[in-house]
Amino acid sequence: MVNKEIKKQFGEHIEAVKKNYHLMDKIELAANTVVESLKNSGKLLVCGNGGSAADSQHITAELVGKYEKNRRALAAIALTTDTSMLTAWSNDDCFENVFAKQVEGLGKKDDVLIGISTSGNSENVIRALKVAKKLGLKTISFLGRDGGRTKGMTDIELIVNSNRTSRIQEVHELCYHIMCGLIEDNFS
Numbered sequence: 001m002v003n004k005e006i007k008k009q010f011g012e013h014i015e016a017v018k019k020n021y022h023l024m025d026k027i028e029l030a031a032n033t034v035v036e037s038l039k040n041s042g043k044l045l046v047c048g049n050g051g052s053a054a055d056s057q058h059i060t061a062e063l064v065g066k067y068e069k070n071r072r073a074l075a076a077i078a079l080t081t082d083t084s085m086l087t088a089w090s091n092d093d094c095f096e097n098v099f100a101k102q103v104e105g106l107g108k109k110d111d112v113l114i115g116i117s118t119s120g121n122s123e124n125v126i127r128a129l130k131v132a133k134k135l136g137l138k139t140i141s142f143l144g145r146d147g148g149r150t151k152g153m154t155d156i157e158l159i160v161n162s163n164r165t166s167r168i169q170e171v172h173e174l175c176y177h178i179m180c181g182l183i184e185d186n187f188s
Contacts, residue, residue: 016160016167017174026158027175030114031182032098033156037112037138038187043075045107047099047128047130048116051169053080055116055142055176062180069188077106079128086142109136117141118168120148120159129153142175144168 009112034044044063060076073140079102080086089098113132115125120143129150132139139154141147145168147159160171 005172007106008138012164012167013170016164018034018161018173019068019161020175023158023160023171023175026156027178028182030156030158031179032138033138034179034183035186037110038074038183040110041104042111043077043114044114045077045079045103045166046116047079047102047121047125048113048142049080049124051165052118052122052125052172053068053078055169055172056080056114058173059114059176059180063183066067067136067177067180067184069184071184071188074183074187079106085187096123098129099124101125103128103135103137104129107132107137110138112140114140114153115150116143116151116172117148118144118160118165118172120145122150124135126150126153142172144172155173 048056048058057079058081060078060175062075063074063076079099086098089101113128115129117125140156141150141154143150143157143159145163158175160168162168
């Protein structure tokens with residue numbers, strides 16, 4: 001017999017996915033935005049904290065390496081991976097600017113920045129999105145709860161209708177996996 005807690009968790013996951021069917025059009029729009037950038041010699045930058053930092057790296061690995069098909073590498077950078085930059089800038093300036101500084105140095109008009117924040121209140125993600133907008137990058141956010149302070153800041157926002165961090169992250173993963181598959185289809 002299956003443990004009641006396991007069964008409950010599976011049920012909550014299924015319900016979280018069902019409550020977020022409204023994101024399907026936005027997933028397609030996000031994928032198309034990234035495809036347009038990549039086809040015009042642009043790149044994708046991705047940032048987030050904690051589990052969202054891991055998601056940033058997951059997304060870029062799917063695009064630089066492969067998602068499900070063998071194809072050429074796509075230009076994608078997780079801003080969460082340069083430990084020297086992250087620690088030096090956090091020490092010398094502040095952690096709130098660590099992604100913004102990288103966007104300033106790496107981003108160019110028509111690139112895309114994805115900011116991931118389950119609460120929508122991550123200051124370093126918000127600052128990065130502001131710099132991206134100023135530089136003319138397209139912006140996409142993966143958020144949760146009510147979208148927090150990030151709501152309304154980006155060109156495309158995928159706000160997961162849930163207050164539970166684990167469910168938000170699970171739906172984010174589903175959304176960005178679908179997005180990566182749609183992107184990959186354009187380069188296979």
